[in-house]
Amino acid sequence: MSESIIESGKQIEMTITSLYRNSVELINYARNISVRQVNMIQLMTFFTLGKWIVEEQQNGENRAKYGKQVIIGLSEYLNGQFGKGFSEDTLKNARKFYLTYKERISDEAVELFAVKKSETVFSFFKNGNPFTLPWSHYLLLMRIKNDSERSFYEIEAARENWSIRTLQRQYNSSLYERIALSRNKDKILELAEQGQIVTQPSDIMKQPTVLEFLGMEEKAEYSETELETAIIDKLQTFLLELGKGYLFEARQKRFTFDEDNFYVDLVFYNRLLRCYVLIDLKTDKLTHQDLGQMQMYVNFFDRYRKLSDENPTIGILLCKEKNDALVEITLPKDSNVFASQYALYLPDKKELQKKLAQWIEEETGGMDETTV
Secondary structure, eight states: OOOHHHHHHHHHHHHHHHHHHHHHHHHHHHHSSSSSGHHHHHHHHHHHHHHHHHHHHHHHHHHHHHHHHHHHHHHHHHHHHHHOOOHHHHHHHHHHHHHHHTTSSHHHHIIIIISSOTHHHHHTTTSSSSSSSSSHHHHHTOOOHHHHHHHHHHHHHHHOOHHHHHHHHHHHHHHHHHHHHHHHHHHHHHHHOOOOOOSGGGGGOOOOOEOOOOOOOSSSSHHHHHHHHHHHHHHHHHHHHHHEEEEEEEEEEEEEETTEEEEEEEEEEEEEEEEEEEEEEEEEEHHHHHHHHHHHHHHHHHHHHHHHTOOEEEEEEEEEEEEEHHHHHHOTTTTTEEEHHHHHHOHHHHHHHHHHHHHHHHHHTOOOOOOO
16 A cells, blocks of 8 residues: 555545544534524534535545545544434535535634634624524425525514424415516525515515415315405414414404495405505405405595505405406506415425416516526
């Protein structure tokens, strides 16, 4: 065996030993810091382990084979030191975490945290912590390949304090694609940077509205009253699906005009838009009569119910089937009445992604290469 091969082997052994030792020191240090910062510490720990694993793998001569051995060996060593908690999958996720978010934390901050073991690292982040969610949320987020979509869900999960179950449901229901399809192209770009911002009536729309939590069969025959009852029974989840700022006021809200009684299926108030939101349910194809009736409801609330400092009422028709051309020709351009199809099952995410990509290409004439 040549001296160069022996020397190379010694070098690899030394770097592995260093990796093992530094990792143990890092984990012991992380476990002794204040519980108040436990989430950030956990994320910083996984970020640093991921960084070190990547750097060690890149130093290997035969990267494909050597790379796998780094994770296997480190997992065995750490579990030997700490009992459990550092499986190969965990370390692979740490590596992926670093590669996904490596621009968020500088080498200087990692040095301060992992090598100098200084708690002043947390004052190093002047604009707030670089990670605002628990590790479990990032495990889900890292499965999202599209950067814009991943950023949107991270912002919304942090802002709305979503549990991991809620985050999973919103992702499975293709919330990002459904909101994006209801926006113009500029607004789509804002979703990745700011999340969903509600400032005007159209901001509350999704296409479609997904009601899979009702447990109703898509092909089953049911009445509008049955649909309404199912929604009331699942009101908390329905409010989450509607979006931000909703407060429930009444079902079958009656008002009388010219001695005739009329009933609005569901009445909400949106505290962000500061206006009433009226919802009518249609289990059949939407007609121009339905649109005209909702416009009348909106006009009545604007004239006789809303206060002078409140904004104009919004009307939403949740329907099984709608014709966009019919909606456009029936309603005036400045109307606050919207129609949204509902689905009783989770939509096909790939189909919605394809539709969104095609829509953006049509909007930009194929000149823009923005990825969605």
